[in-house]
Every structure is written in structure tokens, then in C-alpha cells.
Amino acid sequence: MSNMMSRVALAALATAFATEAMATEWNASLWGKRRAFTEHVEKLAELVAEKTNGEFTINVSYGGLSKNTENLDGISIGAFEMAQFCAGYHRDKNRAITVLELPFLGVENLDQEVAVSHAVYDHPAVAEEMAQWNAKMLMTSPMPQYNLVGTGEPRDELSEFEGMRVRATGGLGDAFAAVGAVPTSVTSSEAYQAMESGVVDTVAFAQHAHLSFGTINEADWWTANLNPGTVNCPVVVNIDAYEALSPEHREALDSSVPEAIDYYLANYGELLARWDTVLEEKGVNKVQISDETLAEFKSVADPIHAEWIETMSAQGMPAQELYDLVQKTLAEAKSGS
Template sequence: MQRRQFLQQAGLGGILAAGVAPAVHAQTDIRWRLVSSFPKTLDTIYIAAEVFAKKVAEATNGRFIISVHAGGELVPPLGVVDAVQQGTVECAHTSPYYFFGKDDTFAIDCAIPFGLNSRQMSAWTYEGNGLQLFREFYRNYNIVNFAMGNTGAQMGGWYRHEIKTLADIRGLKIRIGGFSGKVFSALGAVPQSIPGGETYQALEKGVIDAAEWVGPYDDEKFGFYKVAKHYYYPGWWEGGPQLALYVNAKAWEQLPADYKAILTTAASHAHVHMQARYDVVNPPALKRLVAKGTQVHRFSPQIMQAAYDASMALYSDLSAKNPAWRKIYADYAAFRDEQVLWARFAEASFDQFMQTGRNKKR
């Protein structure tokens, strides 16, 4: 019997019984909603979700459509985990460390002070044990996770006055996100939780003494350089912040195998796209900021060492109290130490020469 005649006579029930469901699945029309934790104005981060959705649509000839909703459109920016967990929406794009209040372990899936850089984070996720460990962790939240973006190492923020010694940090009121605030507290600072859109006004009015955001391109948009001239680096608490795509586990399991493969590939594509975008836009943005009077400073060795010691003490404490943290951080830390050892012989020495030692004549 020819295929067309068989399809006409058998009906859907007959097709499924005959074991040819994959041919039907390939024609499935699916509509999902993705909620972002970010506003559209933060184009370098928000756009990753759009890139992802576009790639899924292209690969399925428009049969799998994912609508993207900026933070606050459907759910609050920090409500995306609950929305995915409860099945209110099918997926979300966010920074895992936003949710350290649920469990500090979330932070490892994004960035922790003196952790992996972006390249190392991708290596741990895709070729190390990172993805497997977090797939196990997120089962408790009814979530299937994917890496989807990285900003690269961030800057250390904007300060109204120079920060030369640890004494300058004590009592410092700094706007800083979540988990990293624990280390600043240990150094004597006073972390402040202020929404991004309100940070400029707080800095301008002296409500806070300093603020960190991302890097030159995003920071320039907020205009921080107008009210705080001192721009520090590196952002030792965000050496390679990796963003995540969270998918509701039930929605994931209901996808046909080919759509699962397409979604996975699209997330990886968006992952690469985001950092490539940041690497393109940050250099000229930093030049513009300097031209506008920004003074760029490097954190002193004393401050870096004190922050490192406080971070390690925090991780030791969390490992003693939190089994999930202990399991994942042990693998993460071992991977980090191996990567640092290797990088010192290859990447770091090459970068150092290119930055400081090369003859600039061409």
C-alpha cells in the first residue's frame, strides 16, 4: 500500500499503532513562552533569548515557536524560577545566582567569587561534570537546565572615591547583587540590594558609595560615569558569569526527540552569540568612558587577597552546612585548580605578552 493511501485510511490511531509516530511528530506545531529576567534595554543579555527563539523557529520551519517576554511582562524578573517550576510558563532565561536565596548552590551555575572564567565555565559545563551535576540538582525544582550565554569577566564597579586599601572598603555602601554581597560583608562593606533602574539615582544622591553592574557597554547606558569617576577592575566575583535556560521538566519530556535536539543546539548557539557580542561592544565602550573622564583603576593585591581569603572561608562554611553545595563545589573547585594550572603555561602567558610585552610596530 502506498504511503498516502495508508495515511488516509489508517487515521491517527492507526498511524500510532503502526509505529510511524516520528513522521507525525515532525509536523507538530508547538507554542511556548519564555520569560526573561532582563529588560529589552539590556540588549546584550536579553537578545540571547531572541537569538535562541529565532534559531528554534528556523530549524523547525516555524512549527516550534517560542515567544520571548521581557522581565515583568508576564512574571516578575525574579519570579521566573517559580514560574517554570510550577509550569506557568515553559521556559525562562536568567542568571542562576539571582536565586541563591533558595539555595546557595544556584550561584555555582552562574558565577562565584574567584571561580571559573567564561571559557573554563563552558568547559566544565559541556565536557566536565557541570551539566550532569546541575541536571541532578534542578530535578528538585522540576527544571531541565541549559547554558545560554556568558558576559565574560566583568568590571569591579563604580566608586565615588578611590579604593586603595581594605580600610576604604569598611563601611562602604555598595550596590551589589546577591551572593557576592556575602564576601563584601566579610570585608566590612555594607551591600545594598537595589534594582538596576534605581541604581543611578542612589549613586547620584549619595545613598550608596559604589555600584557594580556588568561592564563598559552596559554600564555606559546607565550613565554611572556621570556620578562616580572611579571604575575598578577586575570583578573578582564574576570571572565568567554563565546564564541559563530553564525548561519545565514536563514540557521538555513532551517534546519530540528532534525538537529536543533543536532546542539543545539553539541554546548552545545563543550561548556563543552572547559572549561574542560582549567581546565586540566592550572595547570601544571602555574607550568612550575614558574619553568622558572615567578613571580606571586595578584593585590592589591587598584587597584581592583579602577577598579571596574571605571567599574560601565562605565556601568552606557552606560545604560544611549544605550537602548540595558540597557535592557540586568539590567538583567545580577541582576543575578550577586544574584549569588555572594549565592556563598559566598557555593562555595566561600568551595574553600577558600580547597585553604588555609585544612590540606594537606592525
Template structure:
């Protein structure tokens, strides 16, 4: 097993306990990093004496997206505050250097030091990436996804692959994925053939249930809906739909959630290692602590956004009929089993999911 300088542990994950064997747990290191950040103002001073550090950060969120400000913008402010202005994050909206799946390679090659992505973009780069994104139809509450990602080892399993490529991924928040559509869904025939913008395992999930999903970058989504290229989309859930003005076109918001999913930060490990100790600690600890705060904020924000959509946009909240839910439940089992076949780490991730679902009475 190899421990990288940023605290990422490469090793075998204990699926039920969320531990690593034969080395140090990365979360323990990050907890220690948080203590060090509180106790080491002298190190911050040294970083300032050496001159400012500026990282370019390419986001998959358009600047219109709420997460560009409330997630990425808040993190940038926090890192600057923790380093007394010595460490600045320069933020770029979707498409300024790259968009969607192209952001991973941009960070991996060091063109920018950091990015934000959906883990669904890196399914070919890490066996367990789909499990970090979230398997549709499995977990139902935000806390369940937070627990499985950080405490039970899903994030660590993904990093076992990514650190070999010089990249580290850290979950940014948990958020629900919900459809917003232009056409009311009252039965399975209404759902079949529905053209839906999607990504990652959700593409297969929706296709297996009879819809016609396709991937469209966020920067092109409003136009695709306006022109009728697609009949609906998921961009997060209510918060995402509101911030992207999707409810101007889509008058139906669909419950229940398709999945609990995550957004994520990706970091170039060479650039991370170049930081002095205090700056590295400030960044990693801010990301880790912000994950929990932002995930809880998002639950609150979802309720507010949906109420505003009903009042301001004439939005109608609809529930998928049982015959559609039955198709989705069958598709969920197929997706989980298919993803588990990608390799040893994917199989471990599937076991973690199944174990938690048994504990929760879902399986």
C-alpha cells in the first residue's frame, strides 16, 4: 500500500466499516489536517511570505447554476480566508476551458489545477465511479449517501484508481436527482420514448425503463428544452432546475427522486503536492467540512426552490405512476448488478451498497 502526500490511501477498503487495511485512513488524516489548520497560523504566514498561489478551477457548472456560487464560490472564499488571502481559486464556468467529461483530462494533464465534475463523467477511469455518482433507485435520503461515500468507503475506492492517474476526487455534496418535464406523465405509455437529458448510469437506468435519454452539456440544456430536442431533463433537482431557468419551459416537476447523487471536486495531485503544508491543509479541510454543510444546506434549499417554483412558475409537482415505478425498480437491480461486474473495486462498492440497503430494510 502507498500513502500519497495529500493523505490519500491506496489499499483495500473494508466495505462494512469504511476502513482501509494496512495503512492510514484518509479521513483520519483529513481530521488531523483540520486540527493542524487551527493550530498553525505561523505556517500560513510563511506561505504568504513566499507569494500568493493562484489555482485555475474549471467547473462543469455554468455560471448561472446555483452551485457555481453557493458551492464553488463559497469554497474559494473559505480557502482565501483560511490562508489570509494567500491562496486564491480563479473560477471558470462550464465551457471556458472545457465542459462536461472533458474537464477530467484538463485537470489530469495539469492545464488547470482543479475542477468540478459529476462522477458520472469518469466511469471509464475508475471502476467504482458510478457508485460515487449514485446508483439510481437504491438510496433514498441524503444522509444515506453521505454515509456511504465518506464513511463506508465509496470515495476511497474511486481514488484507488484515480491516484494512479495523478488525480484525486473529493465529493462536494449530496443532492437528489429529479426530472423536470414538458409533458405530464400519467402512465407508462407517457413515459416510454420520452426524450430526456441525462448522464452516467442514469442514461442506462432511464433507457431500461423505456425512456429515450441522451447526454447534453449543461450550457446547452435550456436551448435543447426550448427547441424540443428533449422533453425533459435532470440537472440536480429543484434547485438546479430553478437556477438554470428550466421551469420556464418545463411545467412539471417529477417525484420521487431518481437517485441520491454527488457532485465532486477533482484535483491534480502534482499541483496539490506543490502547495506548502498549511495551504494544502486549508484546501483539503475546507472541502471535507464543506461537504457536510453543503449537503444539509441543499436539503433545505430544495424545499425552498420547489415552493418558489409552484408560486412563481405555475409548476405542478407530479408523482410517477406505479407502473413506471415498477419498471424503474427492475432497472435499478440490473444497473447495480451490471456495475458490479466492472472489477474488484466495483464489486466491493456493490457489496457496500447492498449491505447498507439491507441495514435500512430496502433489500
């Protein structure tokens, strides 16, 4: 009897160990608070848990694991398994994907942004560069074209950008600098304070960020159609952690990416649909930039594109190939092919 009980106890213990061994728990480092920009990560965690019956869980942290500008470093040392970052935070660490932050690329909507981002992420040069940080691209965080909020009189002519202190990173900062503005790359979390204290006159964000980080609450006006570009913010995973996943867990993760992106797009679409109501509620003037001013601003982009290709090529990157890939993918997305 005691032998039988011992065998039962040992079997139960072995089952418990096996169950524990099968369980996978990841930490994902984000920042700010839960918002439209993070909904695909939240959805991914939900889907992965569902598909694995709770055996694979992803804990989403908003700033508790790392500063947003240090998330790639955290991935490289395995401090956490998943993270979101923006290319403009450290352009020297992720040079290849900065092609997606060039101003006036011509991206018109979020579906096109997903298409060009994932095409670039799949390029071998991107995989090779990210591998230096022990990082594997998982998915993008598609954002609409950025627009400005500002205080005082609206700046709707290019001459009024001269000396304008603007929170803008990456290629957007380059574009504003080219027309005489003074870009600063304070993080998104610091943008409201920078605007409130007068460190910057204007802030360039996508709609969700103007809401989430409160800059819309300081604004007198918003440019409805400047659309100079956007930033690119991938979600990456630690390569060692990814390769250590069981085939079932890896399949659950990979197969959930398209579903998570679709959910993100639907959720963001709802925000865009009520944006005019938000502006009205907060008393923010909607400013339309003239076609002439837009054409003038866009004319500064070509030299910036050419300079990016030249600089990155000199550093051994297949810059022209990456740039052409963006243009080809964008053309295909627009034609529906």
C-alpha cells in the first residue's frame, strides 16, 4: 500500500515538474501607460496565453523594467525577453530601419506603414544589425503621420518655422532643421513638461501620443495636414529567449502577430474617427497648411533622402537597396497588388 502511495506521489511530483518545465513566462518592456500605441503588445500577450492554455505568459510592464531609450540595451543583455523602442532614440544602434523615418516618404495610411515596415524588417541587413543586440524583429507599431501641436498663433507658413523649437526625433527632426526650426529629441514622456515650461514651442506626435502624454491639453492649435513623416517603433524579442521556446510556444507567438496587428489597426481607427471631436472638446484650432507651403516643405526632403543613402552606404549599409525596397513596397501597397 505504501509502495503504491509512493509511486502515486512520485508520479504527481513528476507531473508537477513537467508542467512547470513547460511553462514559459516573458517580460515585455514598454513605457508610458497603456494606449493605442501598445494595444498590439497587450493583444499579443492575450492571444499567446489563450493559444497555450496559459502555459506561455507575457507580462507587459510600462517603465518598470527599463527606460524607453534603453530597451534595446536591456534586450541585448537578456534583462527581459520582449521590448518596444523607437529608431530615433538611438539611430546609431539601428541604422537600417531609420530609412522608415525619412520625411515625406509618401505613406498615406497605417496599412501602408505596416507593409513598408515589415518589408524592411525582413531584409537581411536589418536582421544582421539587430542580431548585434541579440534582438529579433517581431512586429511594428504603426503610427500615422505626425503633426504639430503648438501654443500662441498657428505656424502655417514655412517662414514661421524659423527658430521654432520643436520636439521631433529622427528624420522628422532633420526635416524641421532644414527649414530653420530647432529640433529637440526629448522623450515622449518628457514632451508635456517641455511644452508646459516653454522648452519647446511645438511638439510633433501622432494623435494617440498627443492624448496620452497630455500635449493636446497645452495646445492652441494642431496642424491637420502637415504630415511630414512618422517614427518607426518595432517590437523585438531576445534571440536566445525566442530560440529557447518550444515549437508550440514559438508557433503561438508567431501566429499571433498578424492578429495583434489587425487588432491594433482597428483600435487606432476608432481613435482617428473621433479625433475631430477631441479637438473640439479641448478647444484646439484645426490648422490646414496650404498646398504651396506643403510643396515648399516637401522640397527639403529629397536632399535628406540623398544624404541618408550616401551616409549609410559609406558605413557599409545597403542603403539604396533599403530605400528602393520602401518605394517598391509602398507603390505595391497603394496599387493593391
